[in-house]
Amino acid sequence: MITMFLYKIIDLVFQGLYLALIVRIVLSWIPHDESHPIIQFLYKITDPILRPFQNIVPSYKLGIDISPIFAFIAISIVRRLLLTLLS
Secondary structure (H helix, E strand, O other): OHHHHHHHHHHHHHHHHHHHHHHHHHHHHOOOOOOOHHHHHHHHHHHHHHHHHHHHOOHHHHOOOOHHHHHHHHHHHHHHHHHHHHO
């Protein structure tokens, strides 16, 4: 019973991370106010996930930021590992 509850909570957290990254990607394509509290909150959530990958593959060398691709892969792996441990 508790395991199923934890499974659902972990799954919900990771779905929130996926959504936050998608919103962050979309925001990078459109002008936005980085001082807005919601935008600042989104950056606080996504920066720790994206920054390690941005340091590995700097976007200025490629002309495009591919760190979200690596972030999605890493999040997917961590999610799968956690949920497998609970099964």
